[in-house]
Amino acid sequence: MITFDEVSVVYDDRSEPVLRDVDVTVEEGELCLVTGLTGVGKSTLLGAVNGLVPHFTGGTLHGRVVVDGRDTAHHPPRELADVVGVVGQDPLDGFVTDTVEEELAYAMEQLAVPPAVMRKRVEETLDLLGLADLRHRPLYQLSGGQQQRVAIGSVLTAHPRVLVLDEPTSALDPTAAEEVLAAVTRLVHDLGVTVLVAEHRLERVVQYADRVLHLPGDGRVVSGPPAEVFRDSGVAPPVVDLGRVAGWSPLPLSIRDARRAAAPLRAGLADVVPPPARPVTPAHGPTVLTARGVTVKHRGVPAVREVGLELRAGEVTALMGRNGSGKSSLLWALQGSGPRQNGTVHVASDGAVGADPKGLPAALARRLVGLVPQTATDLLYLESVAQELAQADRESAPEAAGATVPAREILDRLVPGVVGSVHPRDLSEGQKLALVLAIQLAAAPPVVLLDEPTRGLDYRAKEQLTGIVDGLAREGRAVVVATHDVEFVARAADRVVVMAEGDIVADGPTPEVITASPVFAPQVAKVVAPLPYLTVAQVAAVLAGPGRKA
Template identity: 80%
Template sequence: MITFDQVSVHYEDASEPVLRDVDLTVEEGELCLVVGHTGVGKSTLLGAVNGLVPHFTGGTLHGRVTVDGRDTADHPPRELADVVGVVGQDPLDGFVTDTVEEELAYSMEQLAVPPATMRKRVEETLDLLGLADLRHRALYELSGGQQQRVAIGSVLTAHPRILVLDEPTSALDPTAAEEVLSAVTRLVHDLGVTVLLAEHRLERVVQYADRVIHLPGDGRVVTGGPADVFRTSSIAPPIVELGRAAGWSPLRLSVRDARRAAAPLRTALAGVTPPPARPAPAPDRETLLTARKVTVAYHGVPAVREVDIALRGGEVTALMGRNGSGKSSLLWALQGSGPRKAGSVAVGTEDGAAGPDPRKLPATEARRLVGLVPQTPTDLLYLESVKQELDQADAESEVPARGTARSLLDQLAPGIPDTTHPRDLSEGQKLALVLAIQLAAAPRVVLLDEPTRGLDYRAKLELIRIVDRLAAEGRAVVISTHDVEFVARAADRVVVMAEGDIVADGPTEEVIVASPVFAPQTAKILAPLPFLTVDQLTAVLPAPAAADAGNGNAAESGTGTGTGGPAGHARPADEAHGGAAPTGTAGGPA
């Protein structure tokens, strides 16, 4: 169905080709998971499938790419639209109509699908992706996750034989992501659709993959079965990191299989108290922001309902909830730029007194009090090069020396040239750039709206370190996210919203473990043991227990590990940090 024959792609401003001598064949009805760190060429590989690379992206493509027998060199994207459906990283970039229903029908109109068939497919897709209640809504009114589902649906209605998905679940809550992936899997199994799917949140998708295409970063492509590739890959989800630590062979890639294999491990760890996933915040934390009865409504429809919240210095708060629950609306209301129908917000001053409402301050002053990184980072990028954006951030933030924003960017996404135009960056790189710009001002309260979208595990680990540093400096950090693995590693406190209300607020280990939706993989596999992360496991797991727990026959037969328990065998904290991958790679958050 898809064939790459000695394909190399080289861009003019790059010293090395992003893809080098790629030989790859993808069969009909195969679901291939494309993995790799941010900026290694995943989007280029996907773009070559429908001719976007190089017809629209520029650069030079050597070799031959054929799709359903058509050479992409001779067939631009418009001549492959009946075969290949593409959903990019940013759904707004692909919308061409005004409402959900119109967007779902648009691609079929271009392909001259009969009206009766169009109506039937629209209804099927609305039900398939849970969009029926939104059919008449304007696209710009939808949350980021809702827009993502519409973008996927607009492609599915055309019934393509090949589906290319670039970060399809990045803006979705866990339940919505599961629904979308289940729908994609049904297309593969029932209709024989071929799917190429690039995703950084591997814990969501690895169990569905027939094959993994790994881009190590040197232009090569390594392909094989998921268990084989992840055995030694530099990037892996927590379930794989746990399997590596326990020595499982073969690796288990679903929570169900991992729980069965982990039975001896749970027995060996019974009664063991794991080290804290994060250092406990200081008890005498200063309240930096206080919100009272905050209400936000759009066209009379409430998005936030009389919310009270206090943010304390030195504390990292995760804001969670399903798509459309009001998380982004609350963040914008706290920052001061968004609409607020009622309620008050006060930011504490350096001397602890109740300070001003950022809504009533000039933008420059408000930014030093409350900084916000939006879901769509391109909203804050307007200059011609990365260097200009970074220099402007330093100037506006009035930092003592230039280079602060550049240093932050290099920690999140190293290797981005100064001369690159911001719009030419991948979505993950754009997000990293905006994070660096906003964090350069080091405001007392930092609000991050889906900051891990498009970031790989390594970049998320760097983001955690930056967030930890901000908290250590006494700043309050709020992270709105659907990334439960990131929350387990990064947050001290979790606030859950539903329909504009706060329905849960408490320590991370209490809130997310109690929820089957928000529990991380490690917690699901080792339940009822109180482990949240692989780091906690490796800190107490002795080598003998790991070896015995990794015995596939023993695990499946339910025999014990033969150890006396792991007490007294804790690893040093610095050795445990970063996971337990035997290859020496850092096991970052998912």
């Protein structure tokens, strides 16, 4: 179905090829997982499948990419639209109509499909993806998982033989991610669609993959069955890492396979108290933010219902819950920029004890609470990193008299080596996040709020983010991370607060809260349950002790 024949791609501004001598064949009806760290060429590989590379990206493509008998060098994307469907990271960015039914029909309208055929395909797609009850709903009213299914359906109605998905679960809660992946596997198994998925959260996808295309970073593409490729790859989900540590063969790809192999491991760990999941846990200080009765409504619909919350200095709190549970609305209400119909927020600071950010000018509110939104680049508007940092210093200096650390120094502490002359939008996702965080920290707020910071980050970048969060806690800041990433929470958070329909339904220490729910439990916890382990590092530390073995 897809053939890469000695393919190399060289961009004009790079001396080395992004892809080098790629010789890979993907068969019809395969679910193929594309893995690798950020910047190794995954997007280039996916773009070559529908002709975006090189027709729109520029650069030079050597060799041949053939999709269903069509050479992409001689067929631009518009001539491949009936064969290849592409769904990006953010489904809202790709929507062009108002309702579910209209969006499903749009692609067929562009391909001049007869109306009778269009109606039949829309009905089939609604049933296939479980969207029949939502056919007349406005797209903006849908949950993240529903939007992602509509995005897939909007390209599926054209009856493509190949589906390309770029991080389809990155913004979804665990339950919504399972719904989307279940729909994708039905396409593979029932309709024979060939699916290419690029995803950083491998723990969600790997068990469904027939083949893995791993990009190690030198331009090559390593192709093979998942268990073989992950044995030596630089990136792997926790369940595979656990298999490596325990010495299991073949490596498990699912929780079910791992639990079957883990009985001796559980027996060996049963008599040992695991080391803490967070190696360094700062001492928690006094309460720095107190919220009482916070209520947020959007167009009259409650998003946050009379929530009370206290945040302490040096504590990292993970804010979890399904898409639409009110997490982002709560963060914006705490920061003061978002709507808040009722309730109070008091933040203790050297210059303003008990002040409410909502009642202060924006410059003063930044001194109390710093917020990094889901799309960090929304706060970047200048032409270079140096200009962004200088502007942050100018805006922060008058109000934050006690904060003498320049934004440049903060950025170097977070991610060293970012060149000041580079345009902010040319940075990696992790660097963009660090830049925005440095801009916010220039005002020295005692409370730092991060909304979905792991979205788009690979495992290495998430380890760096964990170090950043640990550093903020050691400085005595109260940190809140709204996230769906249970593996990140297991390593980085002291406390977990779970929201549902605008209410707080759970609040407690991380091990207690996330292991109490099968939805939020990390992979290691599921494998070794009922033992209180959360991360591979905890298991590895115990196995490294004298006389221990898996």
